[in-house]
Amino acid sequence: xxxxxxxxxxxxxxxxxxxxxxxLRAVLDRLPQQIDPNLLVGFDQSDDAGVYRxxxxxxxxxxxxFFTPMVDDPFTFGQIAAANALSDVYAMxxxxxxxxxxxxxxxxxxxxxxxxxxxGGLEKMREAGCTIVGGHSVRDPEMKFGYAVTGLIDPQxxxxxxGARPGDAxxxxxxxxxxxxxxxxxxxxxxxxxxDAAVQSMTALNLTAATAASAHEGVHGMTDITGFGxxxxxxxxxxxxxxxxxxxxxxxxxxxxxxxxxxxxxxPGGLLSNREYAECLxxxxxxxxxxxxxxxxxxxxxxxxxxxxxxxxxxxxxxLASLLEAGLGAVRIGTVLDGEPRIILR
Numbered sequence: 054x055x056x057x058x059x060x061x062x063x064x065x066x067x068x069x070x071x072x073x074x075x076x077l078r079a080v081l082d083r084l085p086q087q088i089d090p091n092l093l094v095g096f097d098q099s100d101d102a103g104v105y106r107x108x109x110x111x112x113x114x115x116x117x118x119f120f121t122p123m124v125d126d127p128f129t130f131g132q133i134a135a136a137n138a139l140s141d142v143y144a145m146x147x148x149x150x151x152x153x154x155x156x157x158x159x160x161x162x163x164x165x166x167x168x169x170x171x172x173g174g175l176e177k178m179r180e181a182g183c184t185i186v187g188g189h190s191v192r193d194p195e196m197k198f199g200y201a202v203t204g205l206i207d208p209q210x211x212x213x214x215x216g217a218r219p220g221d222a223x224x225x226x227x228x229x230x231x232x233x234x235x236x237x238x239x240x241x242x243x244x245x246x247x248x249d250a251a252v253q254s255m256t257a258l259n260l261t262a263a264t265a266a267s268a269h270e271g272v273h274g275m276t277d278i279t280g281f282g283x284x285x286x287x288x289x290x291x292x293x294x295x296x297x298x299x300x301x302x303x304x305x306x307x308x309x310x311x312x313x314x315x316x317x318x319x320x321p322g323g324l325l326s327n328r329e330y331a332e333c334l335x336x337x338x339x340x341x342x343x344x345x346x347x348x349x350x351x352x353x354x355x356x357x358x359x360x361x362x363x364x365x366x367x368x369x370x371x372x373l374a375s376l377l378e379a380g381l382g383a384v385r386i387g388t389v390l391d392g393e394p395r396i397i398l399r
Contacts, residue, residue, distance in 0.1 A: 059122035059130060059166070059196065060239040076326075093208060094145070101141040101276055104211050112208040116141035119155040119199020123235040123356055124252060127166045131173025131198065133255045137279065137357040138200035139181050143263035144277040144360060145213070147206035149181050154188030157197035170198055181258055210267075214286075216274030217294035219391035222369035226262040226376060226383045227254050227359025229283060229350050230311025237310075237319035247310030254308060255357040262360045262383070265375040271368025278358035280323060284331040284351045284396060286361060291334060291394040294363075299397045300387040302347050311353070312346040323354035331396075338399040351398065363389055 087095055093112060094104040102116035118138040122130045135152075142149045154174065158167055178185050183202065234251045237243035259277060266272050274294065278286050283305065287298050331352065337343060364372050369385065376383035390397070 058125050059127060060125055060235070093211060094213060101144040102147070104145060104206060104208070106208045110207065110209075112206050112211070114142050114145050114147035114204045114206045115202070117155070117199070117201040119157075119197050120356070121195060121197050123231070124238065124248070127169040128173035129252055129256065131170040131175075132177045133252075133357055134170075134199045135174040135177035135181075136256055136258050138202050139177075139183060140259045140277045140279070140357060142202055142204040143259040144275050145206060146210050146263070146267055146275065147204040149183035149202050149204040151184050151186045152178055152200040152202045154185060155197070155199050155201065156188060156190035157193035157195070158190065159194055159196065160192045162196065174198070174200065177256070177258070181260060212272065212275035214274060214276055214290045214293035217290050217296050217298075217363035217389045218273050218365075219296055219389055220366050221273055221363040221389040222366055222385050223298065223300070223387040223389060224362040224364060224369070224373060224376070224383055225278070225283075225306060225359055225386045226259070226362070226381050227257070227278070228306035228308045228311070228382065229278070229353055229355060229358070230308035230314070231255055231356045231358065232282070232321045232324060232353040233314040233319055233350070234308060234310055235356070236321045237314040237317060240319055242317050242319055243314065244310055247308065247314065250309050257357075259360055261379050262376060262381055265379045265381070266360070266362055266364070266372055268375065269364075269368050269372045271365035271372065272362060273365065274363035276361050278355050278361055280354045280356075281330065282324065282327040282352045282354050283361070284335055285327045287396050288331040288334050290361070290363070291396060294389070295394060297390040297392040297395045297397060298387060299390050299399065300351075301399050302341070302343050302351065304384055305351070305386050306382055306384050307350060311350055315346045315349050320349070321354060324349065324352050327352040327354060334395045336395055336397050338397060341399045343398060348398070
């Protein structure tokens, strides 16, 4: 394996390598429902992580996330994999406690590359205060890496997809575009500045955003924007909360080079799957002038993407101010409306 070009050894990178959301949902819907009064959030709810109650004041939150490389530097890949796995715990309102590493690696792969990947992940886990307690490895011709993460959470303060309320403001804490930019990198079409901006975003923990937001009353719902893109995860919020989401597309933050990458045709397969999954709920305002590039970006699969917050209108200004004071590029991108579940793009 060439340590300089990890992306050349995989078919798809990062969260763009996930199963198509529609296909996964079709399989999960056929599984029998689990009946357990202490299971507060399970796989049937399409949320970020599972939550299991231990007592009236304590629950565990669990998630697992691993994927193929989306960047060429192994240390950076390890950092991104860790940040991405931790994100689901933050999105639920939890605190990561321990993690287990998941390694899929070629039998004849360069062990220095694997070591650098593990070191990158360890650095990010240390930053999060999350202890790696072990892991598991298997031989695989295609490299994959990630973590299973266990955290603690107050069962009375679990943020889910079902919490959005009509009148809420929608805040997004990171820009979109990691999917199309890392695809451009794989195809040799990305400018260095695009990749640098994407890496800076993907390696940033969502700890800061979750901490700043949850310090306020008025946070009704929270999810992270990852493999299903803004529209895919927005679809899950709309359906679970039984509301409509109005998105002002020009206000949605985007990484430098994201629209250029789309114009170059560097479209990850996951983006097409996301369109197939979510487009049925997407309505474009006839009076809106939305370019094809911006519309496409709404479906881009994100790796270690930002948090989408549904917060009360009254608290939105203070929450947004806290996010900005914490150094985050958070933006209000829309409003939650009463009505049939759908996403309205303006």
